[in-house]
Amino acid sequence: MTYLNFLGHSLIAKHGLYSKIALFSHYAHGELLDVGCGTKPYLPLFEQRVKHYTGLDFSKTAGKRIDHADVVGDATKLPFRVSTFDTILSTEVIEHIPEPAKALSEMYRVLRPGGYLILSAPLFWPLHEEPHDFYRYTKFGLNYLLKSAGFSIKETGDTTGFFETVGQLFAYGLYLKYGQNSGTIIRKVIILGCIFIQTFFILLGLIFGKFGDSLSTVIVARKLKTNRL
Structure with missing residues (x-):
């Protein structure tokens, strides 16, 4: 998808994340679980690659999005067998989960040996879904948590470079300050x-190249082919 598919106050963030998820989508196969599925925005990317797409969300934070979930559950207590x-x-x-290590251990548990986890988390983004917004992650922090849960890291990717990160935060801050609670006309102008x-x-970013800190990190991790003892 191009930037035109994401026109709005968060077009850089949405395009960058979607593009990186699409790049790593070839790892998906078999039975897929979307933890924190929301409105299932990535279903079109995966529905032709997997046998079945199951969306899980947590009712206390999902709001109206819960209508899209196939299963209501807690990421730290996934209601599925090993x-x-x-x-x-x-x-x-994962930034909305107060005990991320427990959630990753649960994902490891319900994933088949040799299976893949495609995970993303923000490093820079304003508070949202408050008060259920607990953490921000560097790629190194995510690597540590994933390896501690038993995963091996296959690929890591940034969603934006320095200029895209600055531009997105500037634009989104402008929207929050002047557009979010304004009338329709003013909001559209903003x-x-x-x-x-x-x-x-x-x-x-196109002129000077991609460098520096990213809004988010996307990581592909794999469960060992044999279960840990």
Whole structure:
């Protein structure tokens, strides 16, 4: 998908994350569990790659999005048997889990040996879904948590570079300050301004290249082919 598919106050963040998930989507196979599925925005990426797509969300934080979930449950107490899924997807969810190590251990438990976890988490993003917003993660922190849970790391990718990160935070901050609670006309004007700002920073990124801190990190991790004792 191009930037045109994500026009709005968060087009850089959404495009960057979707593009990186799409790049790693070839790891998906068999039975897939989407932990914190929300509205299942990645279903089109995976439905042709997997046998079955199961979405799980937590009712206390999901709000209206719970209508899209196939299963209501807690990521730290997944309601599935050992080795049920071949692939687990969890995007921008782990920052909302107060005990992330426990959640990753549960994902490891329900993943079949040799299966893959595709995980993303933000490093830079304003508070959201408060008060259920607990952490921000570097790629090194995610690697540590995943390895501690028993996973091996296959691939790691950034969703943005320095200029895209700055442009997105600038635009989103502008929207939160002046557009979020405004009338329809003012909100639309602010969103257009956000699109212009982000476009400018996207161009800077194209000119100077991708470097520096990313909004989010996407990691592909694999469960060992034999279960840990």
